[in-house]
Amino acid sequence: MHRWGRSAVSASMAVAVGGLMVVCTSSAAEAAIACPSGYVCIYPDINYGGQPYVRRASDGSVSDLPDSIDDRGSSVINNSTRTARIYVSNGYSGRHVCVRSAIADLRSYDMNDRTRSLKINNDACG
Numbered sequence: 546m547h548r549w550g551r552s553a554v555s556a557s558m559a560v561a562v563g564g565l566m567v568v569c570t571s572s573a574a575e576a577a578i579a580c581p582s583g584y585v586c587i588y589p590d591i592n593y594g595g596q597p598y599v600r601r602a603s604d605g606s607v608s609d610l611p612d613s614i615d616d617r618g619s620s621v622i623n624n625s626t627r628t629a630r631i632y633v634s635n636g637y638s639g640r641h642v643c644v645r646s647a648i649a650d651l652r653s654y655d656m657n658d659r660t661r662s663l664k665i666n667n668d669a670c671g
C-alpha cells in the first residue's frame with residue numbers, strides 16, 4: 546500500500562477536497578497512473594493501482610523484470626498494438642498470460658504477484 550506516499554498529485558488532490566482525509570478508489574476501468582500509448586504497464590496492485598512498471602513495446606521483451614515489479618504485478622495494461630505475454634519465470638518460461646488490452650486482476654489467471662518476464666510480440670494472442 547503506497548497510497549499516502551504515491552505522489553504530489555495525490556497530496557494536492559487531498560487539499561483540493563478541503564483537507565478531508567479521503568482515499569479515492571479508482572474505478573476498475575481507469576488507471577490511477579495512466580499507461581501511455583505504445584507502452585505496456587504492469588501495476589503492483591489490482592485495478593491498475595500503484596506505481597506501474599512501464600515498458601515501451603517497441604523496445605521489446607524483458608527476460609528478467611526489475612525488482613520493483615518482479616513477483617509483484619497484479620494488473621496489466623497493454624496500450625500498444627503488439628501483444629504482451631507475462632510469464633511466471635525468467636526467460637519467458639513457465640505459465641503465462643497473453644495481454645491484448647488489459648487485465649484488471651491477475652488473480653483471475655492465478656498469476657497474481659507472479660510476474661517475472663515480459664515477452665512483446667507482433668503476433669496474436671492465443
Ligand SMILES: [Ca+2]
Binds near residue numbers: 588589590617618658
Ligand atoms: Ca501485487
